[in-house]
Amino acid sequence: MSAPLLEVRNLTKFFPVRAGVFLRKVGDVHAVDDVSFTLHRGETLGLVGESGCGKSTVGKTILNLLRPTAGQVLFEGRDLGTLSHAEWRAVRRDIQIVFQDPMESLNARHTVGQILEEPFVIHKLGTPEERNIWARDLLERVGLPRSAVSRFPHEFSGGQRQRIGIARAIALKPKLIICDEAVSALDVSVRAQIVNLLLELQHDMELALLFIAHDLSVVRHVSNEVAVMYLGRIVERASSNEIYDQPCHPYTRALVSAIPLPDPGRERDRIVLEGDVPSPIEPPSGCRFHTRCAHAERVCAEKTPEWETVTPWQQVACHRWRELRGEIQD
Amino acid sequence: MAEPVLRVENLCCGFHTEDGYIRVVDGVSFECEAGKTLGLVGESGCGKTVSALAVMGLLPQPAGVVEEGRILFRGEDLAATSHDTMRVVRGQQIGMIFQEPMTALNPVHRVGKQLFEALRLYESGLDKDDLTARAVELLEQVGIPDPVRRLREYPHQLSGGMRQRVMIAMALAGQPEILIADEPTTALDVTVQAQILDLLRELQQERGMTMIFITHDLGVVAEFCDEVLVMYAGRIAERAPVGRLFNAPHHPYTRGLIESLPRMDTPSRTPLNTIEGVVPKLTEMPAGCRFSNRCGYADERCGREVPALESCTERSAVREPRDANGGGDTEAVEPRAARHEVACHHWQRLAA
Ligand SMILES: Nc1ncnc2c1ncn2[C@@H]1O[C@H](COP(=O)(O)OP(=O)(O)OP(=O)(O)O)[C@@H](O)[C@H]1O
Ligand code: SF4
Ligand SMILES: [Mg+2]
Numbered sequence: 001m002s003a004p005l006l007e008v009r010n011l012t013k014f015f016p017v018r019a020g021v022f023l024r025k026v027g028d029v030h031a032v033d034d035v036s037f038t039l040h041r042g043e044t045l046g047l048v049g050e051s052g053c054g055k056s057t058v059g060k061t062i063l064n065l066l067r068p069t070a071g072q073v074l075f076e077g078r079d080l081g082t083l084s085h086a087e088w089r090a091v092r093r094d095i096q097i098v099f100q101d102p103m104e105s106l107n108a109r110h111t112v113g114q115i116l117e118e119p120f121v122i123h124k125l126g127t128p129e130e131r132n133i134w135a136r137d138l139l140e141r142v143g144l145p146r147s148a149v150s151r152f153p154h155e156f157s158g159g160q161r162q163r164i165g166i167a168r169a170i171a172l173k174p175k176l177i178i179c180d181e182a183v184s185a186l187d188v189s190v191r192a193q194i195v196n197l198l199l200e201l202q203h204d205m206e207l208a209l210l211f212i213a214h215d216l217s218v219v220r221h222v223s224n225e226v227a228v229m230y231l232g233r234i235v236e237r238a239s240s241n242e243i244y245d246q247p248c249h250p251y252t253r254a255l256v257s258a259i260p261l262p263d264p265g266r267e268r269d270r271i272v273l274e275g276d277v278p279s280p281i282e283p284p285s286g287c288r289f290h291t292r293c294a295h296a297e298r299v300c301a302e303k304t305p306e307w308e309t310v311t312p313w314q315q316v317a318c319h320r321w322r323e324l325r326g327e328i329q330d
Numbered sequence: 331m332a333e334p335v336l337r338v339e340n341l342c343c344g345f346h347t348e349d350g351y352i353r354v355v356d357g358v359s360f361e362c363e364a365g366k367t368l369g370l371v372g373e374s375g376c377g378k379t380v381s382a383l384a385v386m387g388l389l390p391q392p393a394g395v396v397e398e399g400r401i402l403f404r405g406e407d408l409a410a411t412s413h414d415t416m417r418v419v420r421g422q423q424i425g426m427i428f429q430e431p432m433t434a435l436n437p438v439h440r441v442g443k444q445l446f447e448a449l450r451l452y453e454s455g456l457d458k459d460d461l462t463a464r465a466v467e468l469l470e471q472v473g474i475p476d477p478v479r480r481l482r483e484y485p486h487q488l489s490g491g492m493r494q495r496v497m498i499a500m501a502l503a504g505q506p507e508i509l510i511a512d513e514p515t516t517a518l519d520v521t522v523q524a525q526i527l528d529l530l531r532e533l534q535q536e537r538g539m540t541m542i543f544i545t546h547d548l549g550v551v552a553e554f555c556d557e558v559l560v561m562y563a564g565r566i567a568e569r570a571p572v573g574r575l576f577n578a579p580h581h582p583y584t585r586g587l588i589e590s591l592p593r594m595d596t597p598s599r600t601p602l603n604t605i606e607g608v609v610p611k612l613t614e615m616p617a618g619c620r621f622s623n624r625c626g627y628a629d630e631r632c633g634r635e636v637p638a639l640e641s642c643t644e645r646s647a648v649r650e651p652r653d654a655n656g657g658g659d660t661e662a663v664e665p666r667a668a669r670h671e672v673a674c675h676h677w678q679r680l681a682a
Contacts (some may be wrong), residue, residue: 044599050519051490157608158374187373187546192590192602199599214519217549221592222599240598258524260549262591264572272528273521275475276489 003077004038004174005208006062011035011071013057017281027281031057033232034071041175042202044209046223046240046257048216050072052277053229055212061181062210064088075176096174100181102165106153112139112164113149119171138167142197159190163197170201176208184213195222205216216259220244225313229251231280231288238314248316248325251289287319295320333405334361335540336385336508341399343384346392351614352389353397356564359639362508367534367541369555369572371548373587373609377564378544379429381536382510384409386426387416403508416676421504422452427497429512429544434497435485441496442481445469448503468499473529491522498529509534510542515550527554548591552576557669562583562621563609566639570670580642580672580680582625619675627676639673642681 012035014028032054039045047055060066062073064080073080075091083091099105106115116135121127134266135144142163153161162182169177179198183191199222202209213219219226219240226243228236228251236249247253254271261268273292278284284291290300297320305317318324338360344353355377362368370378383389384396387408403423408416420426428434436444445465447457456464462481469477472495484495494514501509505600511530515523527550534541543555551558551572558575560568560583568581579585589603607624616622622632674680 050521159608188548188587189373189590189605190608192592192604193606196593196601196604199601216520217592217594220594220598223600224599244594253523258520259594260523260527260547260553261594262552262576262577262588264547264552270524272524276491276522 002040004074005041005076005219006039006210007072007074007077008035008037008058008062009072009074009231011061011073012069013054013061013066014069020191022290028279029234030283031280032061033283035232035234036071037227037234037237039176039208039210041208043225044223046219046226047210047212047229048226049213049229050214050255050277052280054280055229056180058229059097059180059210061210062178063095064092069104087318088126089265093172094175095178096169096172097174097178097180098165098169098182100184102161103153106161106164106168108153111149111155112153115153115164116149116168116171117143119168123172125172128153131162134145134171137188138171139164141170141201142167157190159186159194162186162194166194166197166201170205170207173205174207176210178212180212181214182211182266183218186217191218199220216244216255228255231277231283233317235289235318236314236316238310242311242314243244246310246314246325248314248321249289250293250324251320287317295324335364335404336362336542337400337402338381338385339400339402341381341384341401342397343380343389343395343399344397345390345394349613351395354564354612355384357449358399358559358561358564358566360559360569361567362540362542363557364540365534365538366556367543367554369558370542370544370561371551371558372561372567373546373547375609376561378561379512381561382426382512382542382544385510386420386424387411387413388426393655417451421448421501423504423506424508424510425501425504425506426510427494427501427512427514429516434500435493439484440481441483441485441488445481445503446501448500454506465499468503469496471502471533472489472499473525474499489522490518491525494518494522494526495529498526498533502533502635505537508540508542510544512541512544513546516545516547523550530554538682548576548588548596551658563615564612565620566671566673567621568670568672568674569639570672571668574670578681580670580677581674582627582676582680583621585680602666619673625656627674627678627679632675635675637673637675639671641670641672642677643668644673 011032013032015031016025017027017029019026019036035058049055061068101297113135116138117131117207120131135149139146139148144163183194186194201207211222223240226238226240227234230251236252244256254273257271275292278291286301286303287305290296299319305319307315307317309315341355341358342353343355344351358381374491385401396409399409408419442465446461449461449464465481466477469480474480474492474495503567506618515526545551555572557571559566568584576588579588586605592602605624616633618634619637622628
C-alpha cells in the first residue's frame with residue numbers, strides 16, 4: 001500500500017487551566033490524548049464524537065493553528081512541526097478547512113469574488129483578470145451561478161454559503177480538506193446536496209477528507225473509515241460498515257444505538273448512558289469511559305486499554321471487547 | 331371518537347417587517363388527540379415555531395399578528411380570549427419548552443429563583459419552604475441529581491442536558507395538559523438526546539400528557555411521534571400516522587426529505603437523493619403549490635392552483651406498519667390513526 005498522505009502519531013494537546021490572582025496553572029484540559037491515525041489520498045476518514053471530545057482540536061492541530069503538546073503530524077512523510085515558515089506556507093496550500101458556519105470564516109464585507117480570489121492573491125498566482133475568471137469557474141464548480149462573484153455572503157442561504165466556503169477551500173487544488181462540522185447546521189435536503197458535492201469533488205480531484213462531525217449517520221455515509229473519540233481519545237477505528245454493523249467498544253455501541261432512525265416500528269435495543277461526560281481536566285483513569293460503562297471491571301479503572309485488532313479493518317481500545325462480543329452473539 | 335384536546339383551524343399569522351407585512355403561516359389546521367404526540371416537522375423557517383408561539387399567544391409583539399384562524403382548547407377559542415385568560419391557559423393548560431434554552435433561562439438568576447417564579451404564577455400563598463419543596467420535587471421528577479444544590483446554581487453551571495431538564499421542569503410547573511416541545515433535543519449530543527427523549531416519554535406516560543413535538547429530525551419523529559404534520563414554506567404538505575408517513579409518503583416533498591437521509595443500511599459513499607434548489611423567499615413564493623419550483627411532478631396547474639389538503643386514505647388499504655410485523659397483534663386500528671391527508675395535485679401518482 002502507498003504511503004499515507006496524512007499520518008497523525010500520538011498527537012496530544014493539553015490546554016493549561018489557570019486560576020487565582022496570579023493565574024497559576026492548576027491543571028490541564030486533556031483535549032487530545034495520544035491520538036493516532038492515517039489517511040490516504042482520495043479517501044475519507046470520519047472523526048466522530050460528542051461535543052468537547054477533542055475532534056476539532058485534532059483538526060486545528062493538523063492545520064498548525066494549535067501547537068501539539070506532544071506527538072507528530074506527518075504530511076506526505078514530512079513532520080509538519082519541523083518545517084520552516086516558507087516550507088509551511090507551501091504545505092498550507094495543500095491542506096484546507098471548511099467550518100460549520102461559513103459566515104464566520106467568510107469576510108462579510110467582501111464580495112464573493114474577492115473572497116474566492118484571495119487565496120490566489122495570497123499565493124501570488126495569476127493576473128487580476130485570470131483570478132476573476134478562476135473565481136467564476138470555482139462558483140460554477142460548486143453549483144452556483146458565475147454572476148455570484150459580485151454579491152455578498154449575506155445574500156445567500158446557509159447551503160449556498162457553504163458552497164462558497166467549499167469553493168474557497170478547493171481554489172488552490174489542495175490534497176486534503178478538513179471538514180469541521182461542515183454540514184451539521186444544514187437542513188436535511190440541503191445537507192444531501194452538499195454531501196454529494198463533497199463526494200463528487202473528492203472523486204474528481206483525488207481529495208482526501210478528514211470529516212469531523214457529531215452525526216454518525218452522515219459521517220458513516222461519507223467515510224471509508226471512521227474513528228470514534230471519547231474524552232480526548234480514539235476508542236475505536238473501523239471501516240464505515242463495521243462501525244455500524246458490529247461496533248465493539250461499549251461507547252460506540254451506545255452512540256450507534258442512540259441514533260434515531262427514520263424507520264418507525266423497528267425494534268431496537270437502546271443503550272441509554274447515565275449522567276454526563278466527566279470533566280476533561282481530571283479525566284478518569286484507565287479507560288476514560290469506565291465511569292459510565294455498564295461493563296466496567298477493576299482493570300478498566302486501572303489500566304489504559306491497548307489497541308486490539310478485531311479484523312484487519314477494525315481496532316478497538318477496550319479491555320473486555322472479546323467477552324462482550326460473545327455476550328452479544330448469545 | 332373523543333373530542334381532540336386542541337384543535338387549530340386555518341391558522342394564518344405573520345409579521346410586520348420593514349418590507350411590509352409578511353404572512354409566514356398560511357392556513358395551518360391540526361388536532362391533538364389526548365395522550366398522543368403530534369410531530370411538527372419541516373426545514374428551517376417553515377413556520378413551526380411561529381405556529382407554536384401563536385397557539386401559546388406568545389408571538390413577539392407588536393410585530394407578530396394572528397390574522398385568522400381558531401385555536402380551540404377544549405372547545406374554547408384561545409385566539410379570541412383576553413391576555414389575562416391566556417396567561418392562565420399558558421403553563422397550566424399548555425406548557426412549552428422553548429427552542430433556545432439560554433434565552434428561556436435567565437443567565438443572571440439562579441435556577442431556584444426561576445423555578446420559584448414559575449411556580450408562583452400558578453399558585454399563590456406559597457412560602458419559601460413550600461416553594462423549595464416543590465422546586466426540589468420538580469427537579470427530581472426530571473431526573474436531576476442533587477436538586478437542592480442545583481437550585482443555588484446558575485444556568486451556565488449546568489451541562490446542556492441538565493439545562494434542558496430544568497427547562498422541562500419549568501414547563502411542567504403548572505401541570506399542563508399539553509406540552510409543546512420546540513426542538514427540545516436539537517442542541518444536544520445524541521446520547522444526551524436519548525436521555526431526554528426517555529425522560530419525556532416517561533413524563534408523558536405518568537401524566538397522560540398530550541404533546542406537540544417540533545423538530546427537523548426525521549429520525550426523532552419516527553421514534554417519538556404518533557402522528558406527523560409535515561410543513562413546507564408555511565403550509566401543511568402532508569399529515570399522516572407516523573408509520574404511513576415513512577412507509578408511504580404521498581407528498582413529493584415528504585418523499586424527497588425521507589430519501590435524502592443517509593441511511594445506516596445502504597452502502598456508504600454513494601450519492602444521496604436530493605431535492606434540487608432551495609426554499610424560495612417568502613416574498614418570492616410560487617403562486618400555486620409552494621413546492622412547484624422544486625418538484626419533479628409539477629405541471630402547469632401546480633404553478634397556478636394551490637392544492638388543498640385532502641384525504642388520501644380511501645383508495646389504498648390502510649395498514650399500520652407498527653402492527654404489520656407483530657403478526658398476532660390484533661389491536662384494532664383507530665379510525666384517526668388511519669387519517670392521511672396530503673396537499674398535492676398529483677398524489678395519486680406517488681401512491682401508485
Ligand atoms: N420576529 C419575527 N419577525 C419577522 N419574521 C419572523 C420573526 N420570527 C420568525 N419570522 C419568520 O417566520 C418564518 C417562520 O419562522 P419559524 O421560526 O416559525 O420557523 P421554524 O420552522 O421554527 O424554523 P427553525 O427550524 O429554524 O426553528 C421565517 O421566515 C422567519 O424568518
Ligand atoms: S402540487 Fe404539484 S408541485 Fe406541488 S407537490 Fe404536488 S405535484 Fe409537486
Ligand atoms: Mg423553530
